[in-house]
Amino acid sequence: MTSLIASDHKYDDGDKIDLAWVPSIDDLPRDGLVTAYKIYRITNDGAPVEIAELTPGANSFRDEDRELDSTYSYYVATMSDGPTVESNRTAPMQTEREWLNLDRKFMFLVALILGGAIIYFIETARRGKKLFVRRIAGLEAVDEAIGRATEMGRPILFIPGIHDMDDVQTLAAITILGRVAGQVAEYETKIRMPVARSLVMTAARETIKAAYQTAGHPDAYSDEMVNYVTDEQFGYVAAVDGIMVREKPATVFLLGAFFAESLILAETGNSIGAIQIAGTARPAQLPFFIAACDFTLIGEELFAASAYLSGEPKQLGSLKGQDVGKMIAMIVILIGVLAVTLGDGWGIQVMADLANTLKMIFSGS
């Protein structure tokens, strides 16, 4: 092998060095003579240390966790059944730290536009401008579902998924809980919320308690509304299924991060005749909710729900901001598809360039 080059990795914390080389002419895909490449590092003129052994065909390596104030030099040994051949030694070098990742400048720009649009509409709405938001069937049904439980004198079961507070879906569920609990407090209905995570229990209690306080029924609140069961996915499901068939809630909310248990819970809820409102951002589980629940909030609708239910202008403003995001996505897709078609199909270079530029801007890294 020849021409080993070591270079500082761009846009890092000064902790990575990239190595690249031209593989040996004996390194062939079939019946090649090379058995491996061994990479050696020399730190501060010390003794060489083997840091990696790569399979034949390799032509690059990234050495990570380096330090800023040391010098590094490398060589690569080409291993074969015959003699071992060593490459040139690279000149001693130091890593550099960059304070801004300029590779992500376009990502920053697009994020700024999207975030800016959301914040702009939140502010516009806060200042009193009326913004239209269409009806979302699953959310219009919330009121009715709570009313039904009240009439029947049965509890409402609220399941916030099986993930912890480090999942935005759980956070969405908790914020929806805030709205639901407010109505539950007003109607003086019973709410029941078994959870699979301790932190979710804490957050849910804070939320329900606040909702009861705001509704003017602080005395009706009790910590017993929310209880922890187990962190185990199916252990939790076994318990919730038991609660469903024994307490026969009139209304079941299944909102948050759900996995295989989605259908077990939704089918059990269906079997007891509960009205079910479900929602998740896990696309794989959505079909099961659609099949077994009365209303399903699909992906984005789950995150929009708390804003929608709050009815607060500034919250609704953020939904308008999201629409701007959709608009941008649609325009970029439209222009991109046209450009790449004209570029690829009819060889119009300007269009091909435009398509490539769009792809580069939206590379996501």
Added chain:
Amino acid sequence: MEHFALWLAAFLTLGIISFLYKDNPWYKLSEAIFVGVSAGYWVVILFWDNFYGKFWLNKGDDPTLWVGAILGLLMILRLAPKIGWISRWPLAFIVGATGGLWLMNYFSSNIMVQVQATILPLFSTGFGTGFDASFGQIIGNLVIFVGTFTGLVYFFFSKEHTGAFGKTARVGIFFIMITFGASFGYTVMSRMSLLIGRIDFLLGDWLGLIK
């Protein structure tokens, strides 16, 4: 001992399955065991992996880990009625960090990358030479373009689904329903094989009726 373990596993398996008939003492017993044992299991795993493994062993090398421990302690203050409100600090920390992390992750993986992947040619000289291959690709790309575009229209919140806009949104929901159908159909077989796995355990491992 091995015999006992096998019978125990079979007893619990049947207990859970009995739920399909109706709620009954056997299921309640299996459920009670499951909840108790699994809660115990997770506290042990949390203790050894997270507390001992991630914090205790490394706290000397990485003093920042104390931030986690202190926030954890603040969380427990919830048990003290007078200063319970301090537990909102760690909660606020978690919410802020989760928001920040997810915002950028999803922005990149769900918005940027998906938009980029939809920039596909509807006609190209580069498509396969055979008529079949290129035709299939063109139609495929067209379907992806139309489906993604109209699907996004469906999710618009600030415009009523009426008129031409409403019609487009209905095309969008058509695509979304096919997507749901496809992933439903895709999963059915694997769910069935789970069930067959348990039946196999009962009839094979336990009763020895099938080998």
Added chain:
Amino acid sequence: MKRQVPLFITFFVGTLLILSVFIPPMENLGENFTLFFDIIAVFAFFLGGGNLLRVHFKKLSKKKRDWQYSIVTICGFFFMLAAGLFKIGNPGDIASSVTAEGSLFQTIYTNMFVPLGSTMYALLGFFVASASYRAFRAKNREATILLIAAFIILLGRTPFGTMLTVWIPDSMSIAQIPNLAIWIMNSFNLAGQRAILIGIGLGVVSMSLRLILGVERTYLGDDSA
């Protein structure tokens, strides 16, 4: 104070993590947070586990309906806890892995936890059948589309689907059910999936911003509390 400090913490931490994506020296902040979170979760378990015990002891002492099962839950919990914390029956000393083969902890896990969990999971086999049946009876257009797509994909994944359309000549291979299934997965399914994913992305961005900016603050409870 009770509300302003948490709002500031959320804003500060959230903004920092967003910026960290663009600032290389801060790139590891996300990993650090995950680590902190794991540690916080251990402490939080005092609250959750404590609540589990309290609920069941209360049920027991008040002899509420089904109180007998609470004894089982409490015993199961402490049994597993003791087995794991003291590493009972572990080959080697306390430093050995808690899940080491032959330990009491691992034995309970294999013979109780696993069969219980996998059977609960396997119930899905029945539920998937009952849900399909219901979808089959649904009369609206959306459900019909869903069902047809599901049926083609399901057939495409079974030998029966291959058998059914094997007579179609190779020049029309796209009409053979397994190929058709693959084509639907890669076109229609992908399209719908993308629209949903982009929507979710926008939803997450907006939700996170509302939380970080303090527009959404229900989770923080009430001022007066």
